[in-house]
Amino acid sequence: MTDNVSLIxxxxxxxxxxxxxxxxxxxATAEVERGLDQFExxxxxxxxxxxxxxxxxxxxDAQLKAISAILEKAGISGLTANFVKLVAKNRRLFTVPGMxxxxxxxxxxxxxxxxxxxxxxTELAAEHVAALQEALNASTGKNVKIVVKVDSSILGGLxxxxxxxMIDTSLxxxxxSLKFAMKEVG
Numbered sequence: 121m122t123d124n125v126s127l128i129x130x131x132x133x134x135x136x137x138x139x140x141x142x143x144x145x146x147x148a149t150a151e152v153e154r155g156l157d158q159f160e161x162x163x164x165x166x167x168x169x170x171x172x173x174x175x176x177x178x179x180x181d182a183q184l185k186a187i188s189a190i191l192e193k194a195g196i197s198g199l200t201a202n203f204v205k206l207v208a209k210n211r212r213l214f215t216v217p218g219m220x221x222x223x224x225x226x227x228x229x230x231x232x233x234x235x236x237x238x239x240x241x242t243e244l245a246a247e248h249v250a251a252l253q254e255a256l257n258a259s260t261g262k263n264v265k266i267v268v269k270v271d272s273s274i275l276g277g278l279x280x281x282x283x284x285x286m287i288d289t290s291l292x293x294x295x296x297s298l299k300f301a302m303k304e305v306g
Contacts, residue, residue, distance in 0.1 A: 132218030133226075139203050139219070140226050148199050153227065155200025156220045162194060163217065173213040184208040234262045239269045239279040241291075256282070 143152040163170055172178060172186055187208045191201045207213055228235060236256055238244070244252075249266055256264040260282065274290035 129218055129222070131212060132215045133222045135203075135207065135212070135215070135219045136222035136226055139199070139223055140230075142203075143199060146199060149227065151198060152200050152203075153223075155196045155198070156223060158194060158196055159191075159200070159204060160217070160220050162190065173216055180209060180211050183211075183213055187213070228265065232263055233265050234260055234282055235265045235267060237267050237269065237281040239271050239274060239281075239290075241270070241272050241274050241276050243270055244268055252278075252280075256280070 139152065140149070143149045163173070169190065172183060178186075184205060187204055188201075191197070191204060196204070204213075204216065207216060207219070224235075238249075238252065249268060253264055253266050256266070264282070274292045275295070276291035277289040277294070278287075279290050279293075280287045
């Protein structure tokens with residue numbers, strides 16, 4: 121299983137790298153990024169589209185026709201559309217989510233950006249996000265892009281993930297620590 125996952129991520133990384141090189145060469149990096157974001161939104165919103173890209177039952181021709189129609193209807197064109205069609209033609213549609221992730225990661229690395237995933241119990245105000253971004257920029261020495269998620273189960277506080285590092289100041293974690301400490305005593 122691990123070999124299969126690394127094989128897929130390797131394929132995704134190579135395709136993403138080629139797409140990024142082409143996008144930079146053509147000066148269309150922002151356009152490709154928008155197109156990939158739009159396609160990813162379509163994937164998350166449509167179970168049928170997700171099934172289409174993951175199912176080996178559909179032929180490459182059927183996938184290509186369906187994807188072409190979807191891209192046209194969504195208004196995704198240019199290099200992004202050609203890329204997704206090529207992936208469909210090569211029977212690699214199932215790796216598109218990984219390709220999008222790899223593209224973002226490679227683009228962020230070129231820009232000197234780092235992505236921080238911030239989880240809070242409630243929606244953060246814009247000034248709090250800005251203050252958090254400023255603090256993270258100062259602590260990492262890089263430009264930090266913040267992706268905010270809301271998870272009411274953490275009760276309060278924040279969970280910040282940057283790469284493999286995680287800072288968990290959530291109330292849920294503090295209460296669990298207190299619970300375990302009290303079990304140790306009693």
